[in-house]
Amino acid sequence: MVRSKAWLLRGFAVGVAFALTLAACGGGNAVSSQASGGASGAPKTGGTIYLLSLNQQWDQVDPQRIYTGEDLAFFGGTIQRSLTSYKYSADAKEGTSVTADLATDTGKPNATATEWSFTLRDGVTWQDGSPVTCEDVKYGVSRTFATDVINQGPTYQVAYLDIPSAKDGSSAYKGPYKKTGQDLYDKAVTCNGNTITFKLSKPVPDFNYTVTLGFSPVRKSDDTGESYGQPGHLVVSDGPYMVQSYSIGNGGKMVLVRNPKWNKASDPIRANYPDTWEVDFGIDPKVMDQRLIASAGKDNFAIQYGNIQPENLATIFTDPEHTTAQFTGRAVSGFDPYARYYWVNVNKVPDVNVRRAMWVALDRQAIRLNIGGAFAGNMADGVIKPNIGQDYASTGLLDGSLDWEAGTKVPDNGDPDLAKTLIAKSGKPAPTLTFNFANTPTNAKTAAIVKSSLEKAGFTIKVAPLEAGQYYSIVFDPKKSGEFGTAGWGADWPNASTVIPPLFTQKGGWDLSQLDDATLNQAVDAAQTDTDRADQSKKWQDLNKQVVENMWVLPTFFGLSQTLAGKKVGPIYRWPAYGSWPYGQMYTMP
């Protein structure tokens, strides 16, 4: 879920087809998260599962710094436990519901949800056999506050815990290395025997979901700071496996073997079938596809980290919902975590009618075709994606039911005439706009479509490609960015509290549209702190609708992705929790 910079980079490493570009899609039917049924053969205990990665290394292995859905799922299923985790299930609801992991239950809030307590299970140990203590969890959580050392990870610890801010707005606690403000942290997080209690600065009704992210124990004596988890400083496991070796670069491997001290009784979630996990780095994506298609020898037990190359999709799938007979039970097509959109700087394009005209004029059909057609994704009607669960409701954008659409269903290929009408309403001539995108061949073609379709409505569009690896670091600076550009976002857990606030408030961290509206901030705050989950859902749905009413961003596509596995590995489904393989349940077949 989570869109971190690491995710972006991985996308670029693959090349053009992924990442930012990937953004689009549309058309067609909604897609379930599971493509095809299981393979023959019963689960076997033992064997090795190979995870083929096109990357040269893990983005992060440090439990406080991992922030990519697939990585959270992999490490969560093997070596790193958190207070709560998600259930393994292909079902969208079941697979996104939290269950107790290190803790004995899913947490006990106080009445106002400003204080949450978790009690650790007995018998949970580190790989050397010593018990995982409350202090270990407390220390692990504290590491996130050392923002200059423990970076790139989730930061809900900093955002939610009841620790005052320093003058510059950052937390007064600077983490366990500098120890500045350590007393403040010790007040907010307390250990009482095996029970850890978090005091929060405001009500967080879904804090038991929050603790799936980075609320993992780290033993102080194991911590090497910056380098923790990297080769030479292997992360210490409290899960069913442990790291035997890790090398990076092409040809690099991470090998996980069984953790002999792992106590099955303390872990109701993980099935623990294979004896070994081997992650193979630096596999060329085209070669990877061919290996998995052939599925010979070790590749029978291999699964794909990354996506199937576009040119192979027709071999494997008949459509985004069905595999060909040959690949039944081996391939998955489903929603990836991300909703794609074009951010619009609301300071540079202040008139709502102009922003609406931009969306109306956009030829989303041609753009989706450019990035892979139906396999790339569905047309988006907002920033909340259907696979989030209860927080999603149709905004009506695609049905023409919004007020300003006046009942006209805007066609996928755009409506220049309606756009012109909207521009006329603004009382000013259509402006000149600059479009930013990460410079890849596919994106460049997309940009050409954006330009031509918006110019049909009277806009003048300048395209401004940016160096792919640097894209986000540039567009966050309004001085360097244009009026609008490509982006994408995925929820951190099945609550739109991880979508709306980051995208549309200054504190959120992903406010590319540069919104800072007091009324909106209040409404977001109210939704975030609403302890009535059903009521909260309603508020998120309303806010999502407000987004498309105001066109703070121009929704484009709900991304789909496709992955492939060898013939003798299972189960084959997309775990809704992270849009990933269900690592903790995976097995080889005889």
Add this chain to the structure above:
Amino acid sequence: MAAYLVRRVVGMVVLLFLLSVTVFVLFNLLPGDPARLTCGKACTPQIIEANRHRLGLDQPVLTQYTNFVKGIFFGRTFSEDSPEPIICHAPCLGYSYNRHQQVLAAIADAAPVTFWLAVGAFLIWIVVGISMGILAALNRGSWVDRTIMGISLIGYSMPSFFIGLLLIFFVIIRFNWLPFPSYVSPFDNPIQFLQTMILPWIVLAVLNAAFYMRLTRNQVLEVFGDDYIRTARAKGLPERVVVVKHALRAGLTPIVTAAGLDLAYLLGGAIISENIFNLPGLGSLAVGSVLNSDLPLITGITLVTATIIIFANLVVDLLYAVIDPRVRVG
């Protein structure tokens, strides 16, 4: 000759200095903010500032550069605030936070792979390219010549990633003649080393061999028209001596230059082959560093590969002087 050598070495040092300055300034002028990249989402200006400080990017470029140069001669320390500060001994080319590895160590790990890749491919293409080229020249206009030039044209027009994928698909996946490439040092496991390297060698050699076939053929034919070849024949030398001692000696001299530079270029890393065959060489290291905006690593690799190429240029020029006496005096 000695004076020439000294002049060239001094020039090389000056060039490297200018290059290091250029690389430093250029990479610092790039749009984008490495500090922002390290910070992921939910990034506040404070965090960015802290990261900028941690990366040493808050200092003026000049200071960063002098620190870098100091590191090369005296070593330096990174992450002084961390529980385990990183001590980087001289010659220190910097520290890659992305790989959590010293830049020099990363390069030292990758360099042997690229070295073997380049040298193996080089030997194949030189032997095949030059011998085929000579054969074509000696049989100019015959079917031998036409066949060789035809092969050269095909080799020349096939993109290396295409040849690579084709070889992997057939040799490894389809027919299982070789295991999947997995690099080991030739000293640890020579068999696996050869099994891993043979296909990438072929891929790299095809394009260059095709080029060298043409180059050699043209060179030899050109030399055959030279007056001193006629003199050699007029002396009554056997044709074999005329070809080998007189024609090839002169005809292959320009090829030495080309080959030396091509080898040097390859020593900087072969991106496509390394990636297709999953080889942890300098090319894949460079790609990774660029994708991750890993400035210290990019700087280090750029400087090291530039040094290789500049050094190779020097070697080629010296070699040329050895081969061609006319160059020596100047």
Add this chain to the structure above:
Amino acid sequence: MISDGVITDSEVMRREAALDRQFLTVNDLAVAFPTEDGLVRAVDGVSLSLEKGKTLAIVGESGSGKSVTAQAIMGLVNRKAAKVTGEIWLDGQELVAMPDDDVQALRGDEMAMIFQDPMSSLHPFYRIGDQIVEAIRAHRSMGRSFARREALEMLRHVGIPAVERRIDAYPHQLSGGMRQRVMIAMALINSPDLLIADEPTTALDVTVQAQIMELIQSLQAEFGTTVILITHDLGIVADVADEVAVMYGGRIVELGPTRAIYDNPEMPYTLGLLSSIPRMDRDPNKRLDPIRGNPPSPIKLPKGCVFQPRCNYFERVPGGRCFTERPELLEAELDHSVRCHIPHEERQQIANDVLHALTGGPTPL
């Protein structure tokens, strides 16, 4: 006086005796290169003969076939690229039909050659001493140091100063004249019976030219070498050659003793060549009189007389035979053959007029 084409019995006998003494005889030599544009007949039916120790000059413009004739004699024409027919007898051996290896054994040993540009004709990468040693050891099994001593001796002999130092020099370190001396030393190192000098002075300074010609002459006298001197410059031939063959369009157009060619040239082309030599005895006010027009293309030779398009006198031949009929090379006087349709007496008359006009008197040698 003998009229055209008529030879007396006594003359036949005299010639047969002479033929026995001939060291080099070329009969009906033809060299043709097939090209995409057609067959290039570079040499077309050349016959000549030369006694041992004599000097023959082959004179003609570039493209006349004189160099190809020389290379054909040396066996340096690439048999893959060209068709060589006819006979070349050298000291009793026929070379055209001889296997390549045998001709190779003669090259540099029995017959040797020096070239126009000594810079490009010496291998730039090898020391001159080594190049000469190589020539020695190609034909004689001799130790390196002995060969080197011999090379040193020969270099000294051809007038190179400080040979001990020069022997280890590379060609580019020597002057043009020195380089040509090296070439001569290399050519004569195995005491060949035949030396072919292909424009040996053309690429050299005027002052050096004379030295080189003198050197060739003195060495010829010393070793008794038979020399073929190939040149486009009739001017340098007079003092050197015993006989002169004038070539045009791949054929010999006039052949005779040097004296005869200078005093009584008959072929209008030879006349033209003589007219264009700057000479001390010539009236400086008379302008040089180059032959008009350009040499013929070797692919499209004129149907009749090859020289006709440039000839000032073809109108004197009745019936336009110059346009339709190739003239034969016929003996006009003793040992003096001419290829021309114009009658002998008329040719003499023309020559007298032209030479008188040039100098105001007969041409002294």
